[in-house]
Amino acid sequence: MKNNWYKFLAVGLLYYVLIWGFLGRIPRQPVLHETARNLYFHVPMWFGMFTMLSVSVWNSIKYLRSPQTLFDTKAAEYASTGILFGIVGIATGSIWARYTWGAWWTNDVKLNGAAIGLLIYFAYIILRGSFNDEQQRARISAIYNIFAVALLIPLLIILPRMTDSLHPGNGGNPGFKPMDTEHTMRIVFYPACLGWICLGYWITNLRLRLKNLEQIHQENS
Amino acid sequence: MKKILSLITFLLISVSLFAQENASNEIDMADKLYEDGRIYVVVAVVATIFTGIIVYLVNLDSKISKLEKQIKK
Numbered sequence: 001m002k003n004n005w006y007k008f009l010a011v012g013l014l015y016y017v018l019i020w021g022f023l024g025r026i027p028r029q030p031v032l033h034e035t036a037r038n039l040y041f042h043v044p045m046w047f048g049m050f051t052m053l054s055v056s057v058w059n060s061i062k063y064l065r066s067p068q069t070l071f072d073t074k075a076a077e078y079a080s081t082g083i084l085f086g087i088v089g090i091a092t093g094s095i096w097a098r099y100t101w102g103a104w105w106t107n108d109v110k111l112n113g114a115a116i117g118l119l120i121y122f123a124y125i126i127l128r129g130s131f132n133d134e135q136q137r138a139r140i141s142a143i144y145n146i147f148a149v150a151l152l153i154p155l156l157i158i159l160p161r162m163t164d165s166l167h168p169g170n171g172g173n174p175g176f177k178p179m180d181t182e183h184t185m186r187i188v189f190y191p192a193c194l195g196w197i198c199l200g201y202w203i204t205n206l207r208l209r210l211k212n213l214e215q216i217h218q219e220n221s
Numbered sequence: 222m223k224k225i226l227s228l229i230t231f232l233l234i235s236v237s238l239f240a241q242e243n244a245s246n247e248i249d250m251a252d253k254l255y256e257d258g259r260i261y262v263v264v265a266v267v268a269t270i271f272t273g274i275i276v277y278l279v280n281l282d283s284k285i286s287k288l289e290k291q292i293k294k
Contacts, residue, residue: 007282011275018271022264028248202278209285216292 006198013195017188025184031100038096039185040192045089046114046156047193048200052082053121057149060142072138073211075145079124081204085196086118101166108166113155120148 021040029036056078063071093111098104105111127144131137160167254260 014271015268018267019264022260022267028250030248033249034251202282206278206281206285209289213285213288213292 007202010195010198010202013191014199017192017195021188021192024188027184035096035099036185038092040188042089042092042096043189044192044196045085045092048196049082049085049089050156051197052078052085052200052204053149053152056082057145060145063138063142067135067138069134069138072142074208075142076128077204077207077211079121079145081200081207083118083121083125084203085200086114086121090114090118097166106166108160109163110156110160110165110167113159117152117155120151124148 017040021037026034026036056075059071059075059078063075090111093114094104097106097111101108124141124144128137128141131140251260
């Protein structure tokens with residue numbers, strides 16, 4: 001029970017978000033209208049992705065400092081959960097873009113940055129699959145992972161702030177200012193981010209335990 | 222002087238009122254959906270889907286725990 005608190009937190013927060021995300025009041029905005037509620041669902045995907053990928057690269061660094069298989073598997077599994085969040089984020093963003101900006105895909109810096117970032121991480125998975133030697137795979141993919149994060153941050157965080165972007169608040173500092181002057185959205189948005197991060201942690205944890213069982217099974221047989 | 226001041230304040234108030242009206246009433250929102258209470262249907266559907274996913278995850282979790290216990294033995 002003691003180690004399960006984050007699961008309860010994830011479920012509780014996400015129930016709150018799913019219910020209050022629809023029932024809560026949101027500011028009246030032109031263009032966005034009720035789709036502004038997507039802030040509770042689309043944006044937390046990216047927060048989840050960033051958290052998962054940060055934990056992944058942290059484990060990669062730990063692996064390079066002391067090469068233990070556990071760190072490598074952790075890096076891989078967190079990265080794959082991060083990629084899942086990223087794919088869902090880009091898909092939901094595309095749907096939202098269709099109804100607010102008028103096209104499934106626009107040449108917005110942030111969109112292209114997200115697409116390139118995801119491709120970089122797909123390459124990480126392919127890279128991992130292309131080694132037979134475990135140590136070689138772990139070491140090279142750990143280094144690649146660091147490069148991937150080093151590219152992802154300018155692509156998604158720095159560059160969109162430097163040019164014009166359709167995303168609110170870009171070409172400047174993004175925030176709630178254009179979205180929410182009454183703070184009614186913050187009380188749902190922050191729990192949403194935390195809830196999805198906890199859920200991502202749970203899913204990754206399940207995958208890690210499964211990997212561990214697989215390994216024990218292989219060693220025994 | 223007083224007349225001009227009161228005129229200016231009146232103008233400012235009316236401008237701010239106009240701005241408020243503009244901001245709040247002319248933008249289409251799903252007010253009808255909320256008045257009808259049909260939004261609860263959407264919430265119920267979403268909550269049901271989420272419940273399903275969570276039940277699935279809890280099941281998976283307990284299955285993995287069982288396997289872990291078996292292997293420990």
